[in-house]
Amino acid sequence: MSRRVIGYLTWYPVLVAAALVMALPLLWMITTAFKSNGQVINMAAPFLPVHWEFGNIARAWEAAPFARFYLNSIIFTVAASLGQVITSAMSGYAFARVDFPGKTLLFYLILMGLMIPFTAVMVPVVKLVNSFGWINTYQGLIVPNIQSAFGMFLFRQYFLGLPTEVEDAGRVDGASQVRIFTSIALPLALPMVSAFGLLSFLTNWNNFLYPLLVTSSTSMMVVPLGLSIFQSQFVTQYNLLMAGALIAVIPVMIVSIFAQRSIVSGITVGSIR
Amino acid sequence: MRRPSLPRGYGQRRRRQLFGYIMVLPTFGLTFLFTIFPLMETLFRSFYTGNLFSSSHVFAGLANYAALVQSGGIASLGTTAVYTLGFVTLATVLGLLSALLLNLPLPGGQAVRTLFIIPLVVPVVATAIVWVTLFNPYFGAVDALLRFFGLPSVNWLTDPRFALPTVIMFSTWQYLGQNVILFLAGLKAISREVLEQASVDGAFGAARFFRVTLPLIMPTVAVIVVIATINALQTFTQIYVITRGGPVGSTTTAAFYVYQQAFQFYNTGTADAMASIIFAITLVITVLETRMLRRVGAEGHA
Numbered sequence: 001m002s003r004r005v006i007g008y009l010t011w012y013p014v015l016v017a018a019a020l021v022m023a024l025p026l027l028w029m030i031t032t033a034f035k036s037n038g039q040v041i042n043m044a045a046p047f048l049p050v051h052w053e054f055g056n057i058a059r060a061w062e063a064a065p066f067a068r069f070y071l072n073s074i075i076f077t078v079a080a081s082l083g084q085v086i087t088s089a090m091s092g093y094a095f096a097r098v099d100f101p102g103k104t105l106l107f108y109l110i111l112m113g114l115m116i117p118f119t120a121v122m123v124p125v126v127k128l129v130n131s132f133g134w135i136n137t138y139q140g141l142i143v144p145n146i147q148s149a150f151g152m153f154l155f156r157q158y159f160l161g162l163p164t165e166v167e168d169a170g171r172v173d174g175a176s177q178v179r180i181f182t183s184i185a186l187p188l189a190l191p192m193v194s195a196f197g198l199l200s201f202l203t204n205w206n207n208f209l210y211p212l213l214v215t216s217s218t219s220m221m222v223v224p225l226g227l228s229i230f231q232s233q234f235v236t237q238y239n240l241l242m243a244g245a246l247i248a249v250i251p252v253m254i255v256s257i258f259a260q261r262s263i264v265s266g267i268t269v270g271s272i273r
Numbered sequence: 274m275r276r277p278s279l280p281r282g283y284g285q286r287r288r289r290q291l292f293g294y295i296m297v298l299p300t301f302g303l304t305f306l307f308t309i310f311p312l313m314e315t316l317f318r319s320f321y322t323g324n325l326f327s328s329s330h331v332f333a334g335l336a337n338y339a340a341l342v343q344s345g346g347i348a349s350l351g352t353t354a355v356y357t358l359g360f361v362t363l364a365t366v367l368g369l370l371s372a373l374l375l376n377l378p379l380p381g382g383q384a385v386r387t388l389f390i391i392p393l394v395v396p397v398v399a400t401a402i403v404w405v406t407l408f409n410p411y412f413g414a415v416d417a418l419l420r421f422f423g424l425p426s427v428n429w430l431t432d433p434r435f436a437l438p439t440v441i442m443f444s445t446w447q448y449l450g451q452n453v454i455l456f457l458a459g460l461k462a463i464s465r466e467v468l469e470q471a472s473v474d475g476a477f478g479a480a481r482f483f484r485v486t487l488p489l490i491m492p493t494v495a496v497i498v499v500i501a502t503i504n505a506l507q508t509f510t511q512i513y514v515i516t517r518g519g520p521v522g523s524t525t526t527a528a529f530y531v532y533q534q535a536f537q538f539y540n541t542g543t544a545d546a547m548a549s550i551i552f553a554i555t556l557v558i559t560v561l562e563t564r565m566l567r568r569v570g571a572e573g574h575a
Contacts, residue, residue, distance in 0.1 A: 007377070008379070011374065011377055011379060012379060014374060015374055015375075015377075015379050015381070015382065015385055018371060018374060018385065019381075019384075019385045019388055021446075022385070022388040022389055022392070022446070022449075023388050024407075024414060025392075025400060025403050025404065025407055025446065026388075026391065026392075026403075028403060028406070028407050028414050029399075029400075029403045032406060040406075040412060041411065041412050042412070043411060043412055043417070045412075047414070086299075087299040087300045087303070088300065090296040090297070090299065090300070091296060091297045091299070091300035091301070093296060094292075094293045094296035094297045095297065098289060098290075098292060098293035098296065099289075099290070099293070100289075100290040100293035100294060101290065103293070106297055106301055109301065109304070109305070109309065110300055110301055110304050112309060113304040113308040113309060115555065115556060115559050116308050116309070116312050116552060116555075117503075117506065117507050117528075117551060117552065117555050118507065119506075119507055119509070119527070119528040119531055119548060119551050120312060120315055120548045120549070120551050120552035120555070121307075121308060121311035121312050121314075121315055121548070122531065122532070122535070122548070123311075123315065123325075123531070123535045123541050123544050123545060123548065124310075124311035124312075124314040124315055124318075125307055125311050126535075126536075127325075128306070128307070128311065143303075144303070144306075144307040146299070146303060147299060147300050147303035147304050147307070148300075149300070149304055149308075152300050177288075177289065177292040178292070181296075202394050205396070206394075206395075206396045206397060208396070208397065208398055208509075208510040208513070209509050209510060209532075212513075213536070223396060224396045224397070224398040224399070224510075225398075227396070227398045227399060227402070228398050228513070228514060231398075231402050231514065238406050238409075238412075241402055241405075241406065242402075242403065242406065244399075244402070245399040245400070245402045245403050246399075248395070248396050248398070248399040249395045249396065249399045249400070252394055252395045252396070253391055253394075253395055255394075256387075256390055256391055256393075256394040256395070257387060257391075260386075260387060260390060263390060263393075263394060264390070264454050267393075267451055267454050267455070268454065268455065268458050271455055271496055271497075271500060
């Protein structure tokens with residue numbers, strides 16, 4: 001029993017210290033967002049706001065079209081993530097279940113895409129999107145992102161691990177290929193749909209570099225890009241900057257607290273190579 | 274009653290193959306158009322002159338690669354190497370230590386785990402902006418702490434010696450949760466019996482960790498090192514928001530250099546040369562690490 005108590009006394013302070021280090025930047029963001037700018041730049045001022053300036057959030061929200069940024073983020077993220085889940089499930093299923101000439105070659109060509117970092121292709125991709133006349137459009141944001149070599153790979157692994165009996169039974173009953181995929185195989189793959197869907201949603205929601213390259217008009221900007229423009233406009237308005245950061249962080253933070261279990265499983269699934 | 278039809282015969286097989294092609298087409302077509310074809314273009318155009326607005330085809334030999342030397346391209350590779358080494362080491366070691374801590378049956382552990390997950394899922398741009406004010410040498414919380422302990426203030430973001438470490442600290446804080454989650458999963462997989470047996474054999478604390486836990490968790494370490502290295506090579510957003518590559522180029526990573534050359538100076542030739550080098554490095558690292566992973570994995574399961 002005493003060893004247990006000693007263990008508690010040793011490790012509990014370490015846990016608290018770790019929690020404080022992880023929480024400090026978030027607490028700093030929240031408290032600074034509600035301070036007056038005068039208090040922010042006063043070295044001797046306390047950590048908590050002397051007077052809570054709740055109006056800062058509204059001022060930041062009006063200083064930049066955050067509502068529009070949110071709308072754009074939702075359109076882009078939902079379309080791109082949905083697209084990634086659909087195309088990945090389709091190709092993953094075909095590579096796991098259907099035989100066709102050239103299958104191995106196509107599989108390895110797509111896997112090659114996994115090894116190509118976006119940095120290595122960003123210049124030609126921007127030129128290509130520009131040549132389609134897609135700069136500052138939703139299709140320019142969405143279309144190049146509705147495929148995922150990684151997603152294909154995850155779904156293929158998942159379908160390979162599923163027994164084929166139910167699908168065979170469907171075939172014996174005369175169901176078409178398409179029907180077997182949509183009403184038998186896909187429902188069986190729901191755990192992967194939700195794990196990969198969440199991973200894909202978070203990746204797209206937080207994507208900054210790609211929107212930076214293909215959108216320049218304020219009305220087409222997603223939240224991360226809009227926030228970076230907001231940053232360059234209010235460089236020394238520290239309380240407004242933190243209010244803007246808070247506007248971008250709060251919804252995802254709340255979701256992440258409730259969807260913690262799914263996020264954990266999504267990240268664990270995402271580490272399979 | 275309709276007789277069950279089995280997929281036999283020429284027509285059936287053709288239809289089945291066609292189904293396969295249609296299912297694969299969206300992924301393959303888009304991957305080809307937006308990844309494989311652009312890669313070939315990058316590699317090809319790295320040997321030609323050009324800028325963002327023209328697509329002239331004048332062979333330039335290795336001129337674009339030579340231009341990397343004076344324009345800071347080679348230096349950016351060095352910066353990327355330092356960043357990668359610093360980030361991967363910190364994120365792996367601190368990730369494992371945090372996971373060991375969270376694996377203890379301490380009350381409140383779940384809440385602390387949430388604190389590791391939040392940075393991971395919120396936009397990097399937002400937390401990077403927070404970092405800029407947090408590390409402000411005049412009113413930032415970090416320097417306030419330094420002063421509290423009687424230490425001198427540090428110009429974190431304007432001193433070329435400290436800017437890169439500050440960005441490394443940011444990335445470690447932002448992405449630590451991913452490693453913690455993976456290590457926790459790895460630790461849960463180590464069966465209680467193995468650990469109890471080790472205790473019976475007289476291995477406790479540090480000895481048990483180094484003789485039993487660490488060897489068993491090595492496959493997870495390998496996975497984490499691979500993922501962290503490949504992510505580190507792509508680092509862009511935090512550099513863009515926190516330092517814009519400065520001061521005096523001290524945080525210009527290879528990825529940021531490509532962006533600068535192409536979209537700020539319009540030297541797409543130089544950008545293509547650097548992009549080709551990034552691809553080559555990623556390829557070599559992926560191949561090497563896949564081999565290492567396989568070896569560690571085989572040992573782990575043995």
